[in-house]
Amino acid sequence: MATDEWVRERPGPDGYRRDALAAFVLMIGTALSSMLYNRIGWYNDPAPLWMSALAVVGLTAPLAFRRRWPEAVAFFIAIAFYVSQQFMVPELLFSNIALFMAIYTVGAWGRNRRRANVVRGIIIAAMLVWVMVNLIVTVSDPDAVPDFSRSGIFSQLASLAIIQVVTNLLYFGGAFFFGNTAWRAAREKALLSARTAELSEERERRAVQAVALDRLRIARELHDVVAHHVSVMGIQAGAARRVLQTDPAQASASLELIETSARTAVDELHRLLTTLRENETDTASESASTRGVEQLEELAEQTRHAGTPVSVQVIGDPVPLSPLVSFTLFRVAQEALTNTRKHAGTGATADVRLRYEPDAVELEVADTGLGRAAAARGSGLGQVGMRERVVAVGGELEVGPRSRGGYLVRARIPLTSSRTLAARSAEHA
Structure with a gap:
């Protein structure tokens, strides 16, 4: 404008x-x-x-x-x-x-x-x-005005004339000045409102773009972590059907079903990728990620080098996790520690806990920083990405300031699907 x-x-x-x-x-x-x-x-x-x-x-x-x-x-x-x-x-x-x-x-x-x-x-x-x-x-x-003296430069009549002139100048000058002032104030207010609306629209566009880009990253990671193993299942099941000698008919039928299911899963995975990418052109690298919960200590060490003390604890008996679940937990920890470095303030410390429970695995990242002030300053886009990652593997995410100070990120993922994927991966490795 x-x-x-x-x-x-x-x-x-x-x-x-x-x-x-x-x-x-x-x-x-x-x-x-x-x-x-x-x-x-x-x-x-x-x-x-x-x-x-x-x-x-x-x-x-x-x-x-x-x-x-x-x-x-x-x-x-x-x-x-x-x-x-x-x-x-x-x-x-x-x-x-x-x-x-x-x-x-x-x-x-x-x-x-x-x-x-x-x-x-x-x-x-x-x-x-x-x-x-x-x-x-x-x-x-x-x-x-016969009662007014007219003698001298500053006679009574001359003084009256000066007062009249000054009064009218102030009167009309005030009307002109205050009118312009009101117009300028209204213009500045309108311009400020227009800029605020433009900034709000820009923030919304960037938020949508950030979510779309994060969906694209999730799609690539799903492909890298899952597609390879599902394809191997299909190939090995097809080979077993051709060479298995014991009860050939039943084995052939069972293996054929496994092969069909595996290929159907691959097709569904590709449809999921298409939906998540929303016709975006994928120009990023197609290399598979090797990150997982095993690298939490390495991640913590990087954060320590950046100036934030971090402790890592593993609670419970570790169980095999699927590559997708393990990678998701790593990404959540990475984003949480990044937010700690950015928003917690000087002197803050962080605590990473990986907890194995009978039916779930839980990752908790807590810091002693500014808490609510940090939450107010952040854009929230990182939290959107974390939440979508966790939900994609059937889990739940909790984020927010702690009552005793600091900030908490907690991701909880059921172990049922993770154990199944991990066991199948080990069997066919």
């Missing part, structure tokens, strides 16, 4: 209703003020009542439309102000307020800035010329 092309939006129906209410209240105030001025005899020969009533309406009623048509309203009220003063309508308080509001509104709500400046310039110049003409006429008329 270019600042020189910005146009302030008109207020809604509620704004127009407030303008109408303000104009009505100002009209009542102007009428009461006119009666008070008339009562104290402000003018020796005031305007008739009907003219005063028209002046009251002309000075205030147009303000109901001041933000809809600011330039037209300002011209109309300026003319009404001139007429009311020339014909001695007994009112000087609310009429000045109405004129100030009209000029201010042109500056604050004018949609065309050049037109707004021209309109205000014409009105202010005309009013100042009118003031100067009245001052000249007053100074030239010996019967005007």
